Every structure is written in C-alpha cells, then in structure tokens.
Amino acid sequence: MRFAFLFLVATSLVLSDYCECKQFTRCGLAKTLSQIKGIKKSFLGTWVCLIEKVSKRETTALTVKSNGKKAYGLYQIPSEWCKEGKRGGRCNIKCEDLLNDDIRDDTACALKIMEEHGFQYWSLWTTRCKNDNFITNEIYKCPDLNRxxxxxxxxxxxxxxxxxxxxxxxxxxxxxxxxxxxxx
Structure with a gap:
C-alpha cells in the first residue's frame, strides 16, 4: 500500500513537468475569451464566472464523480460530450483535448452545450453566477480588455x-x- 502511494506521488511529479496546464488569471481569461469566435461580448462575464466556479480557471481540471463519470477542462464538460482516446461524443472531440491549453475546442463544445441547454446546464452557474454581476464588473476593470x-x-x-x-x-x-x- 505504501509503495503504491509513493509510486503514485513520484509518477505525478514526473508527469507534472510534461503537463500542458495553465491556470488563467481572471483578466487573462476574459481577454482570451473575448478573442474567441462565438463568445458574445455581452456574456463575457457570465462565461468567466462559470469557468471560475467550475474549474478555478485551470485547463487541466478533471473531476471524477463517485459514479465514475468524468468532467473535463475549464468548462468541466461531461464525458457524454467527448470520447476518451478518440474523437466522439456529442461534440465530436477527444476528452483529453479538453485538458490542454488550447481552449478554442473546449469553448466550441461549451457553446454547443449552452445553445442546447443554456447556462443552467452547469449547476454551479445557477447557484454561484446567476444574478451575480461581481465578476462581470471586475473584468471590465482589466487593463488588457479593450472593451x-x-x-x-x-x-x-x-x-x-x-x-x-x-x-x-x-x-x-x-x-x-x-x-x-x-x-x-
């Protein structure tokens, strides 16, 4: 048991050097999202709040629920929208592609989810972001945001x-x- 734990820790440390992971700042995320096609400027604060609440703005966020279902990346996209190891799911994307620094494909999938179900698809948006303009007001103070x-x-x-x-x-x-x- 102890050997397995030490092996897991050592493997994690070695792999973390090769990991493509990024934790955005709030302003950096707002600027990046504002440059992605499909994100309406009027919803920029809503997207930043959603991402902040579900993944803490971290591209490699991976959640495994007690029933074994997984949620991937910035938007914590459930495995029904992607397929492990190859392209597939409702977004026709590899789940592993949702864990890298290129957030364009993640955002395209999240936009598809939002178009079909709205922001309420993400329960944390409903409980933590809906009717809360704090983050929206904060991102418009960002010096890099040209809007x-x-x-x-x-x-x-x-x-x-x-x-x-x-x-x-x-x-x-x-x-x-x-x-x-x-x-x-």
Whole structure:
C-alpha cells in the first residue's frame, strides 16, 4: 500500500513537468475569451464566472464523480460530450483535448452545450453566477480588455456629450459677453 502511494506521488511529479496546464488569471481569461469566435461580448462575464466556479480557471481540471463519470477542462464538460482516446461524443472531440491549453475546442463544445441547454446546464452557474454581476464588473476593470461594458460605455458617452454641451455653452456665453462689452 505504501509503495503504491509513493509510486503514485513520484509518477505525478514526473508527469507534472510534461503537463500542458495553465491556470488563467481572471483578466487573462476574459481577454482570451473575448478573442474567441462565438463568445458574445455581452456574456463575457457570465462565461468567466462559470469557468471560475467550475474549474478555478485551470485547463487541466478533471473531476471524477463517485459514479465514475468524468468532467473535463475549464468548462468541466461531461464525458457524454467527448470520447476518451478518440474523437466522439456529442461534440465530436477527444476528452483529453479538453485538458490542454488550447481552449478554442473546449469553448466550441461549451457553446454547443449552452445553445442546447443554456447556462443552467452547469449547476454551479445557477447557484454561484446567476444574478451575480461581481465578476462581470471586475473584468471590465482589466487593463488588457479593450472593451467597455455596455453600461460604462453608455455612461461615458452620455458624460462626454454632456461635457461637449457644457463646452459649447461656455463658448457661447463668452462670445455673448465679449459682444456685450464691445457695445457698452
């Protein structure tokens, strides 16, 4: 028993050097997702929250449930959507491909799941992300994200329009004041 445990630990340490694993930062994940086709910008915060809650933003996350079923990768995609050892499942993908750093195929499969079942397919989204805008608000503070939230851009556009109006009004007042001084 002790030998088996030591062998498992040693094997894990050796394989971890060859592992393609990445744990995204929240901002890094938001930036990467914003560049993937199919992710709507208005749902960017929802996707980041989902990933954060189900896999802690780690590409190699693998969960084995007590009934033997597995969930893979960033989105914790269940084995019915992929096939171990070869392409297959409802997403026609190898399960092992959901555990590497290339998240485009993971995201394509997650988008398919979302289109068929919605975000409520992931129970953690329902309990931890639904009606919670904290992460959405946080990612729009990311310096690398070249996009403003719809609310912020609307506010800023309103604010800049207001500033332009005030500037025009000041200019008009100044020119009226100058004219009135010349006539007096």
């Amino acid at each position: 403003l939230s719809p609310e912020r851009s609307l506010f800023l556009n309103r604010g800049s329009a207001l500033r332009r109006r005030r500037s025009i009004n000041r200019t008009i007042r100044k020119s009226r004041f100058r004219r009135s001084r010349r006539t007096n």
